[in-house]
Amino acid sequence: MVYNVSEIFYSIQGEGLLQGLPMVFIRLAGCNLRCPFCDTKYAFKNGEKKEVKEILKEIRQYPCKKVCITGGEPFLQNLFPLVKTLKDKKYYLTAETNGTLWQKIPLDWLTVSPKTDGKKIHPQGYDKRFLNTASEFKYVITGRQDLSFIDRRIRKPVVLQPVDNNIEIAGEIVMFLKKNSGRNWYLRLQMHKVTGIR
Numbered sequence: 578m579v580y581n582v583s584e585i586f587y588s589i590q591g592e593g594l595l596q597g598l599p600m601v602f603i604r605l606a607g608c609n610l611r612c613p614f615c616d617t618k619y620a621f622k623n624g625e626k627k628e629v630k631e632i633l634k635e636i637r638q639y640p641c642k643k644v645c646i647t648g649g650e651p652f653l654q655n656l657f658p659l660v661k662t663l664k665d666k667k668y669y670l671t672a673e674t675n676g677t678l679w680q681k682i683p684l685d686w687l688t689v690s691p692k693t694d695g696k697k698i699h700p701q702g703y704d705k706r707f708l709n710t711a712s713e714f715k716y717v718i719t720g721r722q723d724l725s726f727i728d729r730r731i732r733k734p735v736v737l738q739p740v741d742n743n744i745e746i747a748g749e750i751v752m753f754l755k756k757n758s759g760r761n762w763y764l765r766l767q768m769h770k771v772t773g774i775r
Contacts, residue, residue: 636668
């Protein structure tokens with residue numbers, strides 16, 4: 578199986594509830610949405626074709642058994658062969674998707690990050706089957722209007738992330754959370770941007 582790979586690198590997880598954990602990132606190229614705030618637009622295209630064995634060889638150079646498959650939108654590609662190989666090698670596997678494309682794959686942790694552009698495909702911006710399979714949901718908040726986009730049916734943890742770590746928007750999220758304190762919702766900044774770590 579050949580994958581269109583944007584980049585592979587070793588860093589810390591900067592977002593969500595796994596924030597701060599060292600991880601090897603496999604960023605796959607291509608995305609089916611075009612969100613104006615996207616901070617990885619370079620992954621929309623220009624990937625490099627790599628076989629699973631090449632990807633495995635590359636990530637083995639790092640002293641880490643945690644891997645995050647991200648994008649772009651990784652679910653555009655058939656992830657099962659890659660995931661199976663890495664699971665067989667005892668890697669802890671995570672992935673992040675915008676949730677518009679369904680795949681059932683054996684991950685240890687799955688982040689679904691619905692975008693308003695996804696409403697062109699699904700009413701809530703994501704395939705409802707992820708309600709039962711996601712480990713967490715993450716919403717990028719660009720302003721107060723986005724707070725009404727959050728799907729209230731979600732029972733998993735919900736991370737609210739102010740776009741570009743905007744402090745004013747973070748303040749709006751804090752006020753929102755204080756009014757909705759009974760829910761499993763969290764404010765999180767992008768740690769890698771706060772610290773200047775890639």
